[in-house]
Amino acid sequence: MDTKEYIESGILELYVYGLLSEVENIEVSTMAKNHPEINDEIIAIEKGIVALSSSFSPFHSVANFEKIKAKLELKHSGVIQMKPAANWQQYMGWAAAIVLMIGIGYQYQKLGQTNDNIVTIGIEKEKLNQELNLLEQKNKAVETSLAVIRDDKNTVVLLSGQAVDPKSSAKIYWNKETKVVYVDAKGLPEPPKGMVYQVWALKLNPLTPTSIGLLENFDSNNQKIFAVDDANYAEAFGITLEPAGGSLSPTMEQLYTLGKV
Structure with a gap:
């Protein structure tokens, strides 16, 4: 050897x-x-x-x-x-x-496992907080919808479907005292990508349309209740489908709903 x-x-x-x-x-x-x-x-x-x-x-x-x-x-x-x-x-x-x-090696291993558990708990806590915030937002949206529908001071305007989609419908809740206007767009189909619904307050004689808002984030709004601007003593309301960002004047070929006050 x-x-x-x-x-x-x-x-x-x-x-x-x-x-x-x-x-x-x-x-x-x-x-x-x-x-x-x-x-x-x-x-x-x-x-x-x-x-x-x-x-x-x-x-x-x-x-x-x-x-x-x-x-x-x-x-x-x-x-x-x-x-x-x-x-x-x-x-x-x-x-x-x-x-x-x-x-010492065993305690170091246990410390590592404890740190991993703390990180996991932190992640789970963050997820729960996010879910709670989402639930609170949904609950607030439901409360807003109920308050709009149940307000006796609201003028309710029914908008019926037009030639482009006769099955479409919508409702306007207009409080003339508070100047608050909400649109219930549950009866409208999902807008195509790159398009948005635009709401118009109309004077009939002569016909004068005024944009009072866009129904943006349509797919993420589960209640389909949208707040828009004051109606300015409108005599009718209409909703058209416009390119994202809206238009200066309504595209009549894309008039989905229309209704008189």
């Missing part, structure tokens, strides 16, 4: 730990004297063990540590013999250090 295989066999660690028989100790000591690399490896193992035990072990006094340190600082002409019977407290220190390291 060459020196590399001898070092990698693990016998040097057992030697340093004091776990070999007397015959095996003599063999390792002889190898160390004849092979400097083996002697250097033994010294390295001793230093590593002392460093580990001095960092973690509660069993070493300052005096014991200084003794070990002084021995390690000597120029080794031979190998320090370690008798297991006389060093059982040091082994206890190493064992305690290993147990402590395992415990």
